[in-house]
Amino acid sequence: MAHSAHSGNVRSAFIILLYLLIQNMYCFAEESSNRLFRIAQVKYSIEGKTKISALEKDLSWDLDRIFSSVYQLDAYLQKQRQQLINKKVFKSVLTNYHVVNSEGLILDIEVIVDLEDSWTMIPLPIYTYDNNLGLIMGLGMDYKNVGGTLSDFDFSSYYSDTKSEITGNWTDFRIGSHLYDFRFNQLWETVKSTDSNGNIDLEYSYIQSEIRMSIEIPIIPWLNYSARPILRWPYSYSFMTNTTGESNSSFSRSGLNPAYNHIIEWDRVNWIGSLRQGINASIENELEYSTQNNQVILWLDGNFKTYIYTPIISYNLRVSSFYYYNDFKINAADRLRGVLDYKLSGEYGFFLNQNFPFNVVSMDKIGDLQLSPFIDIGYVGELAQDFTKKDIQYTTGLSIIVFPALLPSISLNIDTGINLQDTSETEISISSTLYF
Known part of the structure; x- marks a missing residue:
């Protein structure tokens, strides 16, 4: 009986934890969908010789653009990433971002571009x-x-x-x-x-x-x-x-x-x-x-x-x-x-x-x-x-x-x-x- 009660408590705790996690994810998605985004800065992590100045000129980041949804932001970052992939000079191209300022209606984000040069x-x-x-x-x-x-x-x-x-x-x-x-x-x-x-x-x-x-x-x-x-x-x-x-x-x-x-x-x-x-x-x-x-x-x-x-x-x-x-x-x-x-x-x-x-x-x-x-x-x-x-x-x-x-x-x-x-x-x- 004690074992059954213990198993029931574990299941209940797991269900509650899962519920809270889903609720938080939903709240974040709902909050994100109601917020605007702006790229505040871009940082590069480069394994190789590629110069940041060359990347900046080629990518021409639109730092004045306001993105109306996280989906619009993701699409823009994917376009920038694909532009680098198409050059066929990198072993890998990764992009990610995080919020650096959440005050006000517009969320300012920092984009990180992670590159690994190939032998060219x-x-x-x-x-x-x-x-x-x-x-x-x-x-x-x-x-x-x-x-x-x-x-x-x-x-x-x-x-x-x-x-x-x-x-x-x-x-x-x-x-x-x-x-x-x-x-x-x-x-x-x-x-x-x-x-x-x-x-x-x-x-x-x-x-x-x-x-x-x-x-x-x-x-x-x-x-x-x-x-x-x-x-x-x-x-x-x-x-x-x-x-x-x-x-x-x-x-x-x-x-x-x-x-x-x-x-x-x-x-x-x-x-x-x-x-x-x-x-x-x-x-x-x-x-x-x-x-x-x-x-x-x-x-x-x-x-x-x-x-x-x-x-x-x-x-x-x-x-x-x-x-x-x-x-x-x-x-x-x-x-x-x-x-x-x-x-x-x-x-x-x-x-x-x-x-x-x-x-x-x-x-x-x-x-x-x-x-x-x-x-x-x-x-x-x-x-x-x-x-x-x-x-x-x-x-x-x-x-x-x-x-x-x-x-x-x-x-x-x-x-x-x-x-x-x-x-x-x-x-x-x-x-x-x-x-x-």
Whole structure:
């Protein structure tokens, strides 16, 4: 009997304690829902080199905003956290907060951002293969978050039988509210194109030096405008084949050629582990003046990309097009995995690319192994030619992608595609960047 009475007392005490706990939680939630919130200060706990000044400029905390509910506050903090996650330079990003002043109607809170930097200076020996360029050998360096400033620098130098290149990019260095990029490029390239029968009717080589500066101007959240003045100097043209009926000079642009490139882009894509969710849309235009031919060359390029995430299998879609005036796009099959790039060239084109990525292996300390079947559809033509359905290209294939946990800023990709109109034609590409 004594044991039963003791058990009953314990149960009663537990029920009372649980009731008081639930009541307190309810009262706190009810009180919080009736209170306003304001971020009074932000503190950072950083394991690594990232500078607080760079974080402050990038995140631009709205310290004047009044949040009408705890849910609105949480949504804002999640947006700020996701902005850092999307940079792919941190092992972990955590945010939390606590009240520092509860007097009055507005609760002042202190936000704490907890960051752990990843290793971001990555020397990359380049030893890859591409059906278009053949064996590619060289050396590169990818340095994200340079000196903790959240700006990036990359350098690459490689050689192949048809293309050699030295490129340096310093991107996302911030002055005020604007982001700036600077690019230098030295290129040696062999250009090919084919006729309607698939035979090479044009082949030439040239050398080109280029410098470019870019400024990104925010318009509204997620919508930015970038202006890019460019100076190009192509020279040393050498023609091996030209049976197009056009003179060699019509393909040559020797001289110092100024250009202006600009792009307006909506980017609301978030990373969820090694997968993505969101929408990206852009329209890009470039005007170049050819001093040799005394003419203006214009091109337009439009892209719409959507990423739909599910825990089992995701869906990525890109719809894109281009148009050239006083010129044509070479290597226009670069948006079709399974058709060699030089096999298509033209004044306009339309493309649809679909990926179906899913993680096969996912290990926190090691990384993710991802498979991504794909289907590509595209058409490239000239204004003087009639559109025909038989010229639509269809390809399919598989991408194998590795995302190393210790190096979140890079991925290792092997894309293998097959041309469904000519199954003897395949394309293999090994790279460290995602296709789209």
